[in-house]
Amino acid sequence: MPAEPPGPHHDWLDEEAGPLVRAYTMTGGRARPAAGGFDLVAFVVAGPPERLAGRPQFQPEHRMIVEMAQEPISVAELSAHLDLALGVVRVLLGDLLAAGLVDIHEPPAATNYPDDNILKAVVNGLRAL
Amino acid sequence: MDSVRSDRTGGGRPLPIALKILIAGGFGVGKTTLVGAVSEIRPLQTEEILTDAGAATDDISGVEGKNTTTVAMDFGRITINDDLQVYLFGTPGQDRFWFLWDELSFGALGAVVLADTRRLADCFPSVDYFEQRGMPFVVGVNCFDGAQRYSTDSVRQALDLDPGVPVVLCDARERQSGKTVLVTLVEYVAQRRGRPVPTA
Numbered sequence: 001m002p003a004e005p006p007g008p009h010h011d012w013l014d015e016e017a018g019p020l021v022r023a024y025t026m027t028g029g030r031a032r033p034a035a036g037g038f039d040l041v042a043f044v045v046a047g048p049p050e051r052l053a054g055r056p057q058f059q060p061e062h063r064m065i066v067e068m069a070q071e072p073i074s075v076a077e078l079s080a081h082l083d084l085a086l087g088v089v090r091v092l093l094g095d096l097l098a099a100g101l102v103d104i105h106e107p108p109a110a111t112n113y114p115d116d117n118i119l120k121a122v123v124n125g126l127r128a129l
Numbered sequence: 130m131d132s133v134r135s136d137r138t139g140g141g142r143p144l145p146i147a148l149k150i151l152i153a154g155g156f157g158v159g160k161t162t163l164v165g166a167v168s169e170i171r172p173l174q175t176e177e178i179l180t181d182a183g184a185a186t187d188d189i190s191g192v193e194g195k196n197t198t199t200v201a202m203d204f205g206r207i208t209i210n211d212d213l214q215v216y217l218f219g220t221p222g223q224d225r226f227w228f229l230w231d232e233l234s235f236g237a238l239g240a241v242v243l244a245d246t247r248r249l250a251d252c253f254p255s256v257d258y259f260e261q262r263g264m265p266f267v268v269g270v271n272c273f274d275g276a277q278r279y280s281t282d283s284v285r286q287a288l289d290l291d292p293g294v295p296v297v298l299c300d301a302r303e304r305q306s307g308k309t310v311l312v313t314l315v316e317y318v319a320q321r322r323g324r325p326v327p328t329a
Contacts, residue, residue, distance in 0.1 A: 024178070039236065040175075040204075041147035041216050072144050076204055076216065080173035085199070087177060105144050107236055114148060114238070118213065119319040122148065125209030126312050129167075129304075 024088060026059050031087055033094025040076040040086070043105040044069040044093065051101055058099075062092055069102060147214045150311065151233055153259070154243030155251025156222040159271045159301035161203045163243060164217045167307040168205025172219075176201045177229060200226050202233070215311075220255070230258060239265040239318050241310055243301065246270060246279045249287055256288055265318045267295040269310045293321075 024031060046069035052058050064082055079089045096102040108114075114122075152160045165172045179198040203219040218233050234240070240259050244252045252268070259266040270284050281296040290296065295313050299306045 040218070040233070041149055041236075043144050043147070045144070074147060074216070076175050076218075077173065077206075079175040080204075085176050085178045107147060107149075109236065114146070116319060116322065118146065118148075119315055119322075121213055122209055122215060122315050123312055123319075125213065126207070126215075126308050126315070129207070129308055 024091075026061055027088055027091040030091050033090045033097075037106065038075050038090045038093055038104060039106055040074065041107055042075050043072040044075060044078060044102050045072050045105070046070060046096070046102045047100075055099075058095070059092070061088075062096060065089070065092055065096060066101060072105070143212065145208075145212050145214050147216055149216050149218060149233070149237040150314065151218050151220055151237050151240035152243065153220040153230075153240050153252075153255035153266075154271075155245065155248060155255075158243045158245045158248075158251065159273075160219040160222075160243055163241070163269070163271075163299075163301040163307050163310075164203055164205040164219050166302055166304045167207060167311065168217060169208060170206050172203045172205045174201050174203050179226070200229055202229070217311075227258075234259075234262065234264055237264065239267075239314050241314055242266050242268045244268055244270050244284060244288070245273065246284065247273075249284070252288070256290070260291075265314070265321055267297060267310065267314045267317055269297055269299040269301070271301045272298055293317075 044065070046066040049063065049066050049070075052063055052066055061082065061084065065078060068078060068081060075086070075089060075093070078093075079086045082089065084092075093102065093104065097104055152163055154160055161172055176199050179200060200221045202221060205217045207215040207217070209215060218237075220233060221229055240255075242252050242255045242259065256266070256268070268284065268288065268290065270279070270281065272278060278298075281298060285294070285296050295317050297310055297313050299310050301307065
């Protein structure tokens with residue numbers, strides 16, 4: 001028998017219980033955002049962090065997103081820098097979007113996107129690196 | 130939902146356009162090495178949590194007793210100019226996570242399939258995936274030290290590629306070499322624009 005770990009003991013937390021999906025505890029168990037697709041390369045831009053003041057429904061992770069998104073930042077980079085799974089970041093972004101605290105700029109979805117001028121710019125840019 | 134699309138730019142700043150390029154291929158073929166060689170940032174990692182509850186569920190409470198798996202995706206970034214960025218995403222090594230491939234390839238410009246001639250069959254699933262979806266791809270033959278060199282023609286034949294698909298020899302560790310592969314891909318994408326999309 002291993003020694004009892006210090007701290008509060010939960011009878012329902014044993015090996016039989018399996019791993020808890022801890023990452024989703026901060027979303028209240030929600031695995032899907034309230035709205036939106038939040039593409040990996042969608043850009044997030046947040047309003048001033050002060051607007052979160054006095055709103056206890058937001059977690060520290062919400063605040064971190066708002067702080068990191070003072071400059072436009074992609075969803076993928078938010079996930080990497082916060083060390084949170086993509087699904088979790090999307091739920092948190094959905095909360096912030098619903099509260100009007102962030103803007104999300106999804107990549108264009110046109111069929112012939114990007115156009116030839118953009119492709120040319122990419123080739124020239126890559127060559128010049 | 131339309132509400133996620135917004136033309137407002139915070140503080141009036143123009144937002145860059147970000148293009149996605151996928152780096153695919155078998156396990157250990159050098160995908161992250163290639164991303165790191167051309168990226169301006171140290172490759173970052175994002176992950177997705179998979180549960181037995183399935184992708185269609187909205188709520189994961191109650192999955193505590195089920196298996197969860199974390200799938201990591203490495204990515205890097207190249208800033209072309211103030212308005213344009215290229216993101217390079219390494220696909221998860223395990224081919225069974227197809228739904229993540231679907232997410233990665235959504236809206237992607239194209240893909241690089243890295244091949245190791247000692248284990249050519251490892252890249253078959255990637256080639257199949259992009260062929261079936263009509264996504265433009267190039268094959269980069271990663272020439273590992275001491276790996277027997279094959280001609281691009283023999284690789285093309287072994288992979289049964291369509292005649293137009295570019296095959297280039299490369300060294301995933303070399304920035305110049307990686308750049309050449311990416312340029313080949315983007316030029317191929319532009320070139321395909323002039324033609325009707327082939328039907329499967």
